[in-house]
Amino acid sequence: xxxxYLRLCGALLVTAAGGLGGHxxxxxxxxxxxxxxxxxxxxxRLADELxxxxxxxxxxxxxxxxxxxxxxxxxxxxxxxxxxxxxxAAMAQPLDAGSKTALAGLAxxxxxxxxxxxxxxxxxxxxxxxxxxxALERDLAIQGRTLTGxxxxxxxxxTLILL
Amino acid sequence: xxxxxxxxxxxxxxxxxxxxxxxxxxVQEEVExxxxxxxxxxxxxxxxxxxxxxxxxxxxxxxxxVLDRATGCSYHAVTEELRRGFLSAPGGVRVGVCGDGLDxxxxxxxxxxxxxxxPEALNGLPESFGAGGVLILSPPGGGKTTxxxxxxxxxxxxxxRVSLVDERGELAAVCHGEPQFDVGRCTDxxxxxxxxxxxxxxxxAMSPEILALDELSDPADLxxxxxAAGCGVTLYATVHAAGLDALRRMERFQALLNDxxxxxxxxxxxxxxxxxxxxxx
Numbered sequence: 001x002x003x004x005y006l007r008l009c010g011a012l013l014v015t016a017a018g019g020l021g022g023h024x025x026x027x028x029x030x031x032x033x034x035x036x037x038x039x040x041x042x043x044x045r046l047a048d049e050l051x052x053x054x055x056x057x058x059x060x061x062x063x064x065x066x067x068x069x070x071x072x073x074x075x076x077x078x079x080x081x082x083x084x085x086x087x088x089a090a091m092a093q094p095l096d097a098g099s100k101t102a103l104a105g106l107a108x109x110x111x112x113x114x115x116x117x118x119x120x121x122x123x124x125x126x127x128x129x130x131x132x133x134x135a136l137e138r139d140l141a142i143q144g145r146t147l148t149g150x151x152x153x154x155x156x157x158x159t160l161i162l163l
Numbered sequence: 164x165x166x167x168x169x170x171x172x173x174x175x176x177x178x179x180x181x182x183x184x185x186x187x188x189x190v191q192e193e194v195e196x197x198x199x200x201x202x203x204x205x206x207x208x209x210x211x212x213x214x215x216x217x218x219x220x221x222x223x224x225x226x227x228x229v230l231d232r233a234t235g236c237s238y239h240a241v242t243e244e245l246r247r248g249f250l251s252a253p254g255g256v257r258v259g260v261c262g263d264g265l266d267x268x269x270x271x272x273x274x275x276x277x278x279x280x281x282p283e284a285l286n287g288l289p290e291s292f293g294a295g296g297v298l299i300l301s302p303p304g305g306g307k308t309t310x311x312x313x314x315x316x317x318x319x320x321x322x323x324r325v326s327l328v329d330e331r332g333e334l335a336a337v338c339h340g341e342p343q344f345d346v347g348r349c350t351d352x353x354x355x356x357x358x359x360x361x362x363x364x365x366x367x368a369m370s371p372e373i374l375a376l377d378e379l380s381d382p383a384d385l386x387x388x389x390x391a392a393g394c395g396v397t398l399y400a401t402v403h404a405a406g407l408d409a410l411r412r413m414e415r416f417q418a419l420l421n422d423x424x425x426x427x428x429x430x431x432x433x434x435x436x437x438x439x440x441x442x443x444x
Contacts (some may be wrong), residue, residue, distance in 0.1 A: 056237035082236035111236035111264030112227060118239060162352065 005116040015155035022151020029140055036133035040126045043106075047122040050115045057082065057111050069093070075101050075139065083107040095132075167278035170254025171197060174275060176228040179205060182217040187257050190214075196303060201226060202271040208304070210437075223268060229266045229275070233258045238267055247331075251355075254278070255336025255343045278298075278336065280344055280441055281306075284313045288429065295426025296398035298444065300410060305431040306402035308333055308377055310439070312344055315375045319347020326371035328361040329354040334377055362387040366394055375399040385419050392424035406430050407442050420444055 042064060049060045064070035067090060069148040090104035103142040127162050150157045168191055172180050175306070183197065186207065191270075196208040202220040206213040232444050233252040234241050250258040259274035274276045284306065297314065299307045312334055319325045327350050329335045335352040336343035342352055351369045353361045358376055362384075365371060374391050376384075379402045392398055406411040411420060419425065428442045 002331065043284050050239060056235050056240045058235065058237075076235075079235040080232045082231060083227070110269065111231065111234075111265075112238050112268065114242050115239040 011156075011159040012134075014159045016160065018151040018153070018155020020147075022149070023116065025151075026143065029039075029136060032094065033133050033136045033140065035093065035095065036129045036136065038067065039069055039093070039103065039135065040129040042069055043122045043126040043129070045121045046070070046110075050122075051119050054115045082111050086110060086135065099125070099129055099132050108136075165256065166279075168192075168194065170348070171250070171275050171277045173254070174229050174232045174252055174256060174258070176225045176344060178315070179216065179225060186216070194277050196277060197224060197275040199226060199229065199275070200362055201270075203325070210433075218232050226270050227267045228274055229258070230260075230270060249331060251332030251336065253338060255333065257331060257333045258265060276333075278333070279313070281309050282313060282316075284310045286319060288314075289441065292427050293327060294397055296392065296400075296424050297427045297429060298410075298425040299399075299401040299429045299431065300404045300406060301401075301431035302405055302433070305433055306437060307403075307431060310429065310431065311377060311401050315373070315429070316345055316347040318373055318399075319350040322349060323372045324370070325350040325373045325375060326369045327352045328356070328358050328365065328374070328376035329336055330356065330358050330361065330377070333407075334375075335430040348350060359383040359387040362391050366391055366396065371396055373397045373399055377401050378403065379419075380413055385415060389419060389422060389424055392422070398424055407444065 045064055045067070046060060049055065049063065051058070057075070058079065061070050061074035061077055065074050072089050073082070073085055076089075084107075087104045088109040090107070092102055093100060093103065095103070106121060106125055109118055111118075170195075172183055177185060179199075182205070186194070190207070190209055193209045194207045195210075197216075198206045198213060199210060199221045201223065202393055205216040207216055207219050215268040230238065231252075233250050233256075238245070241250055248260060250260060252258055257276045257278070259276070259376055260270055261272045261274075262270035263433075283312055299310055299314075301307050315325050315327055316336075325347060327335055329337065329352050332354050333352065334344070334393070335346045335350075337352055337354045342350075346352065351365070351371070353365055356364070358379075359381070362374065362376070365374060374388075374396045375398075376388070377400070379385060379388060379400050388398055388400065402410065402416070407430060410416050410428075426442050428444050430440045430442060432438045432440060
């Protein structure tokens with residue numbers, strides 16, 4: 001009897017672990033959506049600041065420090081190597097390759113041309129990140145339950161094999 | 164006071180800075196300008212002319228980095244200056260910019276002028292010019308700005324109220340309200356304001372005994388200067404000209420030379436050695 005209980009408990013745990021694994025994948029993708037939205041909003045704020053104040057970038061980054069990406073840039077800012085810092089910060093983001101490249105590409109523009117052109121380029125990348133976030137969200141709406149269910153099913157299958 | 168050469172070096176990317184530091188000491192002491200032209204070897208301009216800094220051409224990335232350093236990575240904050248073709252970088256360094264002016268990537272060449280405070284520039288000049296206006300003449304790169312700065316400092320330290328118009332931020336190189344060059348204890352500086360407007364503002368607000376300004380050329384500036392002289396102010400100014408005869412041949416300067424605004428002309432003759440010749444207008 002005890003052995004049966006143990007087996008049942010084991011089966012439940014393996015199934016639950018499968019479900020949790022599936023949910024973890026779902027949660028990671030959800031975090032990526034949040035990150036994309038956060039970066040897009042940050043780029044929007046940067047564009048607004050450039051358009052409205054045209055202040056030097058060290059001042060603007062200081063105002064945007066509540067956003068992690070700009071906080072890092074603000075810390076690294078030395079008035080000489082922003083392009084390098086921007087590229088490094090962009091490539092360190094846990095994003096898909098396309099979004100990373102688009103974000104890193106701004107290194108050649110930010111601080112290196114008139115405010116008008118910077119705003120235009122920032123707006124393009126902001127829209128691209130927003131679109132990537134929306135696409136990921138759509139996928140998640142479909143995949144969310146599927147991933148959790150699939151994880152649980154795999155767990156159940158494993159249980160059957162082990163039993 | 165700033166070391167102009169060090170301030171200029173701080174604008175250079177690592178590779179170029181190393182090459183510049185490798186120049187013989189006597190050359191480093193007399194460098195007037197660093198010239199960076201895209202895909203061409205960088206050069207330094209000294210008394211003997213331009214000499215290459217290294218055989219390799221200047222890359223776009225290097226030009227961009229110089230601009231990043233000169234603008235504090237904020238090209239958009241200095242577009243007005245760029246439209247006029249130059250930037251005032253920290254330490255009183257002036258960077259001349261050529262290209263289509265729309266972005267850093269399209270810059271074709273840069274001219275980094277090394278600022279120098281040279282009290283010895285006054286050697287050979289009279290101890291005092293009295294009440295008459297002084298016009299300093301030389302071709303570009305002759306040292307007019309340096310000489311004007313030293314004249315201003317001398318008169319100011321003698322207790323005369325001097326108002327200095329520093330349209331390009333090169334004479335006093337004011338940074339956070341503090342002149343980077345010694346322009347004397349009784350000098351008031353108005354920076355980055357067009358000359359004609361600055362003259363009017365200074366006359367109204369600062370009641371100067373001496374009004375000093377660099378590179379007269381626009382008719383509006385000449386008119387403002389005549390107006391100031393009419394108010395009893397002594398003018399110290401510089402102008403691009405090979406000499407007094409060449410200046411007399413320029414029509415727009417006729418009135419200024421004939422109405423007594425300027426009494427003395429200091430003509431700088433490029434050396435080596437550089438010499439100043441004082442003439443009466």
